[in-house]
Amino acid sequence: MRLLLVEDDSMIGAAAQEGLRREGHVVDWVRDGREAALAIANGVYDLVLLDLGLPRRDGLSLLRELRAKGNEVPVLVITARDAVADRIAGLDAGADDYLVKPFDLDELSARVRAVLRRRSGRGKSVIRVGELEIDTAARHVKWKRREVALSAREYALLEALADRPGAFHTRAQLEERLYGWDEEIASNAVEVHIHALRRKLDAGLIRNVRGMGYTLAGES
Numbered sequence: 001m002r003l004l005l006v007e008d009d010s011m012i013g014a015a016a017q018e019g020l021r022r023e024g025h026v027v028d029w030v031r032d033g034r035e036a037a038l039a040i041a042n043g044v045y046d047l048v049l050l051d052l053g054l055p056r057r058d059g060l061s062l063l064r065e066l067r068a069k070g071n072e073v074p075v076l077v078i079t080a081r082d083a084v085a086d087r088i089a090g091l092d093a094g095a096d097d098y099l100v101k102p103f104d105l106d107e108l109s110a111r112v113r114a115v116l117r118r119r120s121g122r123g124k125s126v127i128r129v130g131e132l133e134i135d136t137a138a139r140h141v142k143w144k145r146r147e148v149a150l151s152a153r154e155y156a157l158l159e160a161l162a163d164r165p166g167a168f169h170t171r172a173q174l175e176e177r178l179y180g181w182d183e184e185i186a187s188n189a190v191e192v193h194i195h196a197l198r199r200k201l202d203a204g205l206i207r208n209v210r211g212m213g214y215t216l217a218g219e220s
Contacts, residue, residue: 001046001116001159002026002177006036007078008054012101016049016078019105020112024139024152024159026180033057040066044176045073047115049108052079052090060093067094074119076111078103113137120163129165129216132205134158143201150200153178157193161206161216170213190214 003020007013008031017027028045030036032055040048052059063075077090082100090098096115099108113125113136125137133142139155141148150158160177161169171190178193179185186192194206194214207217 001112001156002028002044002180003112004036004039004045004048005029006031006033006048006054006059007051008032009051015105016108019109023109023112024156025112026156026178026183028180031055033059033062037062037065040071040073043073046177047074047076047112047119049076049078049112050095052077052081052086060089063090063093063095074115076115078108110137127159127162129162132162132201132216134162141201143205148200150197151193153189153193154196154200157190158197158201158216161214165216168209168213168215174214 003025005013005017005020005027007016007029013029013031017029020027028039030039034056036048036050036054037057039045050059050063059077059079063077066073066075074096075094077095077098078101079086079090079098080101087098096118097111099111117125117136125135127134127136131144134140136159141150141155141158156178157174160174174190175185178190194208198206205217207215209215
């Protein structure tokens with residue numbers, strides 16, 4: 001999944017970015033509220049991790065504006081404001097969850113997974129499409145009950161397709177899910193990963209329709 005981290009503390013931001021990247025997420029990091037507003041306007045993020053006490057623009061006002069404009073991107077507030085009134089204000093402003101600093105990186109990862117599950121309408125961490133099974137908590141993949149080892153990019157691509165089985169994803173959309181601002185993208189990167197997935201899982205699992213993109217068929 002592609003996440004936007006909005007955090008002005010360099011130590012917390014670096015640790016959170018690294019921890020979430022180890023979980024397989026693509027994480028773009030901005031350090032103030034105005035940069036966050038510009039980044040969110042691109043509309044490519046699956047979730048925003050939002051500090052409240054930000055330079056140039058307060059995170060709470062940004063969150064309220066997003067919801068007022070009908071932007072439903074999931075938001076996990078991460079802040080040092082631990083008073084009950086602050087938590088209520090954040091949740092009432094439209095946050096999907098609220099995590100107080102300092103926090104454990106494992107808990108942060110678990111809350112990210114929980115918010116993403118709720119927004120996708122799943123109550124469990126396991127996605128099943130035909131004979132494909134993806135455990136998003138453990139990051140394990142099974143095909144026809146056989147566990148399959150995937151690289152981080154292969155897993156991220158498969159999860160992106162499985163999140164909306166039957167829907168078509170263009171190469172540009174998949175690149176946005178797989179690569180952050182600071183990463184170079186080879187012109188055939190998506191095709192290389194899809195070829196590897198077809199080889200490891202099933203040749204007919206991922207279909208490509210000219211002019212529409214790639215879709216997860218779910219059947220062999």
